[in-house]
Amino acid sequence: QVMKGYWNRKEESEMVLRNGWLLTGDIAKMDDDGYFYIVDRKKDMVDVGGFKVYPREVEEILFEHPDVKEAAAIGMVDPYRGEAIKAFVVLKDPTKMVSEAEIIQFCTERVAKYKVPKQVEFVGELPKTLVGKVLRRKLREATSRQS
Structure with a gap:
């Protein structure tokens, strides 16, 4: 587990934590060798x-x-x-x-x-x-x- 949530920010915690996963909002692509590259942010x-x-x-x-x-x-x-x-x-x-x-x-x-x-x-x-x-x-x- 990365974290339990944001301190005193329950709504924000619920938005980024789902089923034990931390959803960062990063958009990534994977190349043919399996390497991931962060290309942008979902919120942008x-x-x-x-x-x-x-x-x-x-x-x-x-x-x-x-x-x-x-x-x-x-x-x-x-x-x-x-x-x-x-x-x-x-x-x-x-x-x-x-x-x-x-x-x-x-x-x-x-x-x-x-x-x-x-x-x-x-x-x-x-x-x-x-x-x-x-x-x-x-x-x-x-x-x-x-x-």
């Missing part, structure tokens, strides 16, 4: 009109753009599809003019339409933990305040 998944989109998938495309230094993708409210993708991009050279339309077109040429960011916000830096992991929660909070 975006439901775009019934299609499941994992932010990491969109971010990998954004990283291919020659002017993108860092990127993060989140779900934002969309009146038509329920959710849509919003991308946050840090440019390698902040003085270079790169447009939202250019980033969207770049993605359109590489992924299915429902995975293409509907909105791109250029930022100086992404919020991160002390170990450098992007805090998508902070990006979602900032986006919901703007709505």
Whole structure:
């Protein structure tokens, strides 16, 4: 047994502990040799009109753009599809003019339409933990305040 539950947080404990298993919410894939690779978090998944989109998938495309230094993708409210993708991009050279339309077109040429960011916000830096992991929660909070 990994743990009995979260201290004084019964509801959260019931959500992650089932039949002796700890459900972490990590999405993993297994290769042909039986090795597992964590690829994303279930709670970060975006439901775009019934299609499941994992932010990491969109971010990998954004990283291919020659002017993108860092990127993060989140779900934002969309009146038509329920959710849509919003991308946050840090440019390698902040003085270079790169447009939202250019980033969207770049993605359109590489992924299915429902995975293409509907909105791109250029930022100086992404919020991160002390170990450098992007805090998508902070990006979602900032986006919901703007709505």
